[in-house]
Amino acid sequence: MQPLWTTASVPQNESLSYWVEAVCRTYTALDCEERNRLAPFYGQIDAGMVGEIGVTQVRASAQKVRRTRRSIARHDEDKLLFSIQKRGRCTVVQDGRVAALTPGDFALYDTTRPYELIFDAEFAQYVVAVPGHALRPLLKMPERLTARRIPGGSSIGRAVLNAIETVAWNNGDLGYDAQCPMEEALRGLLSAGALSLLGAELRKSDTASGARRAAIKAYVFQHLRDPALCVGMIAAAQGVDVSTIHRAFDGEDETLSRWIWIQRLENARRDISDPSKSHLTLTEIAFFWGFNDMAHFSRAFKARFDQAPRVVRQQSLALR
Structure with missing residues (x-):
């Protein structure tokens, strides 16, 4: 992730106004109120992107963030x-509900309606922003799901946190070709997490299969460089048998094993074609992406590409 905003860059007496501008530009039109006027206010936002999905890490002082009807009228972004939640506590208020988050927990809220985020002490959290058009069809009625706590100790909670941390710390290494499947996996995990609040939804086979498939893809991206990655390793990590993993992947165009190889090959091709990585040997790149032969x-x-790796490298260097 790259630092996007930090109050360390402005005088202390301007830090709050600077912070309000930072959160408005990063997320949507909001009001911010500091909760401890006796201590210096600080805040930092680090940012990354996966396709259309924005992934940020926020670390800041105690504050209250409000999305009001007036701010919605001013900026009606969907x-x-x-x-x-990563550190500290957060209270999410929307649609008549209150979700109290502790580290690991997460909750959904919607910019098209008023909401509040309350932080009574210093905190750190990831904020994932998905355009409404990309997620509403999966959730169908998001207003049923807002301001509801999804526990960090649940299997879906752990999967979401692991996926977000993978993006946060390895976003620059995912590569262009990995962005689309990772974006799909994130959408699936986030929607599965929200829908896990409605048990009847997850009992439907198509939703359950989609949630399992999203969790599989997220795990693969976390361990893509591990030469030992295989269907058995994925099944063991998810606490199911191999046949369950294969069934979850039935709706895909490729088998899971082949899909893993394709992701590795696409990332290797990206690095081989990158002139800035010409100091790396083809073997180093291949082994970096999980190949061992x-x-x-x-x-x-x-x-896969109808060209040998050395030819792809030669062509990329000739274009410099």
Whole structure:
């Protein structure tokens, strides 16, 4: 993630106004009120993107954040936001409900209606912003799901936190070709987390399968560089048998094993084509992305892209 805003860059007497501008530009039109006027106010936002999904990490002083009808009228942007608590506590208020979040917990809220976020002490959290058009069809009626706590100790809670931390700390290494499937996996995990609040929804086979598939993809992206990654390893991590993993992937165009190889090959091709990585050998790149046999890598690469790895590198260097 890249630092986007920090109050360390402005005089202390301007920090709150600077912070209000920062959160408005990053998320949507909001009002911010500091909760402890006796201590210096500070805040920092680090940011990354996965396709259309914004992933930020916020660290700041105690404050109250409000999205009012007036701010909605001023800026009626449609986003669905998830706060995933990392440190401290957060209270999310929307649609007549209150969700009290502790580290690991997360909750959904909707920028098209008023809401409040209350932080009574210093805190850190991830905020994931998804355009409404990209998530509303999966949730169908998001107003049923806002300001409801999804526990961090649940299986879906752990999966969401792991996926977000993968994006936060490895976003620059995901590569262009990995952005689309990772975006899909995040949307699936976030919607599954919200829908987990409605047990009847997850009992429907299509929703349950989609949630499992999203969790599988998120796990794969976390461990893509591990040469030992296989269907058995994924099944063990998720506490199910191998047949369950295969069934969850039935709706995909490729088998899970082949899909893993494709993700590795796409990332390797990106690095081989990148002139800034020309100091790395083809073997180093192949092994970095989970291959452990150079001859097999070369054959798989040529079968996938109709060119040998060395030819792709030569062409990229000739364009410099």
